[in-house]
Amino acid sequence: MSSLLIDKYNDDIAALRHQLAAIDDQLTQLNTQRDDILQRISFNESNVLNIVQHDTPSLGYLSNELIKILLSYMHEPQQLALYDINKHYRSYKMMTFYYKLGKNKSFDYYLNKNGMRDRIESSVANPNQQISLTFSSKAVPDVSVFANVHSLTLRNCTLVKDVSSLRRLSYIDITGSKGIKDISALVNVDTLIIGNNHKKLDTIPLNLNVKTLKMTKICNLRNLWLLGNCTSVTIDDCSLFDSNISGLSNVNTVELSNVKCETALHIEGWRNQTLTLSSIGSLKSMHNLRNIAQLHVSHCSSLNKLEDIDGIEDLQIYGCLCLLKISDMHNIDKMTLLYISTLTTIRNIYNVKSIEISFCRALRDISALSLPEANVEVLTLRNLDIVAVDVRGRIPEVILESCNSVINVAGLSTCRTVTIRNCGGVRDVTALGHVQQLTLMFHGSHVFTGLQTLGQVKELHIEGVNMASTDLRCYADVQKLTIRNCSNVNISIDTLRLLQADRDSKDLIVVGCAFDSQTSAAIKGLKASNELSDADEDFYSRKNSLSLDVTIAL
Numbered sequence: 001m002s003s004l005l006i007d008k009y010n011d012d013i014a015a016l017r018h019q020l021a022a023i024d025d026q027l028t029q030l031n032t033q034r035d036d037i038l039q040r041i042s043f044n045e046s047n048v049l050n051i052v053q054h055d056t057p058s059l060g061y062l063s064n065e066l067i068k069i070l071l072s073y074m075h076e077p078q079q080l081a082l083y084d085i086n087k088h089y090r091s092y093k094m095m096t097f098y099y100k101l102g103k104n105k106s107f108d109y110y111l112n113k114n115g116m117r118d119r120i121e122s123s124v125a126n127p128n129q130q131i132s133l134t135f136s137s138k139a140v141p142d143v144s145v146f147a148n149v150h151s152l153t154l155r156n157c158t159l160v161k162d163v164s165s166l167r168r169l170s171y172i173d174i175t176g177s178k179g180i181k182d183i184s185a186l187v188n189v190d191t192l193i194i195g196n197n198h199k200k201l202d203t204i205p206l207n208l209n210v211k212t213l214k215m216t217k218i219c220n221l222r223n224l225w226l227l228g229n230c231t232s233v234t235i236d237d238c239s240l241f242d243s244n245i246s247g248l249s250n251v252n253t254v255e256l257s258n259v260k261c262e263t264a265l266h267i268e269g270w271r272n273q274t275l276t277l278s279s280i281g282s283l284k285s286m287h288n289l290r291n292i293a294q295l296h297v298s299h300c301s302s303l304n305k306l307e308d309i310d311g312i313e314d315l316q317i318y319g320c321l322c323l324l325k326i327s328d329m330h331n332i333d334k335m336t337l338l339y340i341s342t343l344t345t346i347r348n349i350y351n352v353k354s355i356e357i358s359f360c361r362a363l364r365d366i367s368a369l370s371l372p373e374a375n376v377e378v379l380t381l382r383n384l385d386i387v388a389v390d391v392r393g394r395i396p397e398v399i400l401e402s403c404n405s406v407i408n409v410a411g412l413s414t415c416r417t418v419t420i421r422n423c424g425g426v427r428d429v430t431a432l433g434h435v436q437q438l439t440l441m442f443h444g445s446h447v448f449t450g451l452q453t454l455g456q457v458k459e460l461h462i463e464g465v466n467m468a469s470t471d472l473r474c475y476a477d478v479q480k481l482t483i484r485n486c487s488n489v490n491i492s493i494d495t496l497r498l499l500q501a502d503r504d505s506k507d508l509i510v511v512g513c514a515f516d517s518q519t520s521a522a523i524k525g526l527k528a529s530n531e532l533s534d535a536d537e538d539f540y541s542r543k544n545s546l547s548l549d550v551t552i553a554l
Contacts, residue, residue, distance in 0.1 A: 067092050095125045098150075099132065106133040110140055117145070128168055156196075175216065186210070194218070195236075227251060235259055243282070248272075256280055264302075349374040358382035370394050391415060400426075429454065440465055445487045454478075462486060469516045473498060482509040488516040493526065493536060515540070 062070070067089070071079050083093040099120055101109055109117045110133075124130040132151035137158075144165040146152050152169055154160055156176035164185040166172060172189050174180055176196035184205040186192055195216030204223040214234040215221065221238045225247035232253040240261040248254050249270040257278040259265075264284040267277075274294045277283060285305035289295065292311070297303065298318035306323060309315065310330040317323065318338040325345040329335065332352045337343065339359045347368045355369060355376055363384060369376050370392045380399040381389065390411025391398060397417040400406060404424045410431040412418050419439040420426055430450030432438055438457045440448070442464035451470045454460055455477055463484040473495045475481050481499065483489060491499075491510070499508055515523070523540045526532040532540070 062088075064092060064096075068096075094123060096130075097124065098130050099124070100151075101131075101133050103134050103136055103138070106135055107138055107140075109133060110135075110138075110145060112145075121148070128170070132171075224248060349376075351375045354378040354380075356380040356382070357384060359384075361385050433457065439463075467516070469518060471495065475499065480507045483511070483513055484509070485512040487514045489513040490516050490519050492519060492522055493532075496536070496539070510539075 071082065074082065083089050083097070105116075108114075109120065112118060120131065121127050127148040128150050131149040133146060133149055134153040135155070135157050136153075137156045139159055140154070140157055141159040141161070143152070143154070143160055143163060147165045147168060149169060151171035152166065153173040154177045155173065157174075158177060158179050160174070160177050161179045161181065163172070163174065163180055163183065167185045167188065169186075170190040172186060172191070173193040174183075175193055178196070182205075183192070183194065187205055187208045187210065189210055191212040191214075192210045193214040193216075195214070195218060204221075204226040206226060208226050209229045211231040213227065213230050213232070214236075215238055216236045218238045220241045221235070222241035224240070224245050227233050227247045228250060230251050233248060233251050234255040235257070236255075237258040238260070240259060243261050243263040243265050245256075245265060245267075248256075249272070251272060253274040254272050255274075255276040255278075257276075257280075259280050259282075261282040263282065265280065265282045266284055267286045267289070269288045269290075270292070271290055272292055275289075275292055276294075276296045277298070277300060278296075279299045281301050283300045283303050286297070286303065287305065287308040289309050290311050292313075294314045295309075295312050296314075296316045296318075297306075297320060298316075300320050302322055303320045304322045304324060306317065306326050308328045309332070312331075312335075313333045314336075315329075315332050315334065316336040316338070317326075317340060318336075320340055321342055323340050324342055325347075326337070326343065327345070327348045329348070329352055330350045334354045334356075335352050336356045337358070337360055338356075340363075341359070341361055343360045344362050344364070346363070346366065349368050349371070350373050352369075352374060353376070355378070357363065357366070357380070359382065361384065364386060366381070366386060366389070368374060369379060370390060372394060374394075376395045378397045378399075379389075379391070379395050380401075381403055382399075382401040384403050385405045386403060387405050388408045388411060389398065389400065389406060391414065392411070393414040396415060398412050398415050399419040399421075400409075400423050401419075401421040402423065404422075406423050407425045407427070409418075409420070409426055409429065413431040413434060415435055417437040418432060418435045419441070420429075421439075421441045422443060424446070427447065428449045429438075429440065430453050433450075433453040433456055435457055437459040438454065439461040440446075440463065441461070444464055445466040446464060447466045447468060451462075451465075451467060452474045455474045457478055459480040460475060460478045461482040461484070463482070463486070465486050467483070467486050467488045467490065469488050469490045472481075472483070472489065472491045476498050489510075519540075523532065527537065527540075
């Protein structure tokens, strides 16, 4: 007996020691917090003392990080006033202020009018990080005075010829400055923008290491294979000397727009992060593209082959009117096909999560999208001439909009979520009674059969539909019910009470509806015998009523 007591006491001792250790840990943490608070109190007391001891209250003790936060809440005049408070702020301004001069001030800087250039350069810690200048059609033949600034825009400055002194700049825009023949000194700037018929700049310089390169309106552009070291390349409204554009295949971000070439262009094996192609008439085919975050292709009128695409986050094809077939698509998060009037075939689709197809009128067969290997989760079809959609139990969510040739929707009966908008051919929704979320949205007063079979749907939204005197009592088990802008709605007082029971107001919405003759007659009789409450009268007279658990808004 004594041994049992000893064991019990020992267990209690161990448990208490464990609790004591936990308390000690908490005390350590509290002491640490206490010390931190004491330091902050001391810091604030010293700040108060600092202010009191100055004839003019000073905020000079603020750290650079706090000054940065303070400036973020101020407009420019307030910021400039703050910089003039004391040496501490003037020092902060010298290290961080960015002078972005407009055209007139930039020209004053160039002329050093009233010592402006000297004054600005002496007021910053690092001119080639803190000064930006802009010139347009100004007489600035000598740009060597800009050798130490951060950003320089020379648009249509035709007298400029030598830019070798600008090699240390971060940003240079020489659009329209046609006197410049050689940009080899600019191969290491961060951002370089050239364009507007630079006929003398049609050859890319060797050893180009520009991070962001933008070229516009250049004729017979050549040596694009030298762009492989760039991070971002934009080529707009240029003509190419030849079709070798493989140098762009590994550039992180590529945007080609209105690019012309006498021979056909083929894009194969590219591995960009973002690839945007627009209005490239000579682009014939694209295949073997891998691991691209965003691939957008639009209005490429000769593109007839798009295949073997793998690992794309966002694929969008728009208005490519010669594209007949799309095949061998693998591991795509979102694929959007818009206004491809010639597209007839989609096949060999593997693991494409979301597909949207709109205004592809020649497409009749979408059966490949419901095969097991397609693994589609969301399918959106708009303005197509397909006759039926059968997901074969494999696509959880389907959206049909303005597909007026669709008549039979029985193939959607296994979906979790179905939305049908303005599909005039759909008249029977009997098969959709086991869908979890169903939306029927139409303009006018569309007539269905099978509305009474939708009582097991969890979330039901019906809009612009002739309810054909369907007694809303059949929707008593619907968890969230919305009836909006519908006609011939049959909802007696008893049915209204039944639908209101055990529901939040947000889960029962009746908006803008016209009641059928049976309901109207019954309500008229109740009103004549004064058996209708004010709230019910407001509801049936189609007025707003905040006292109701339903929402009426007409």
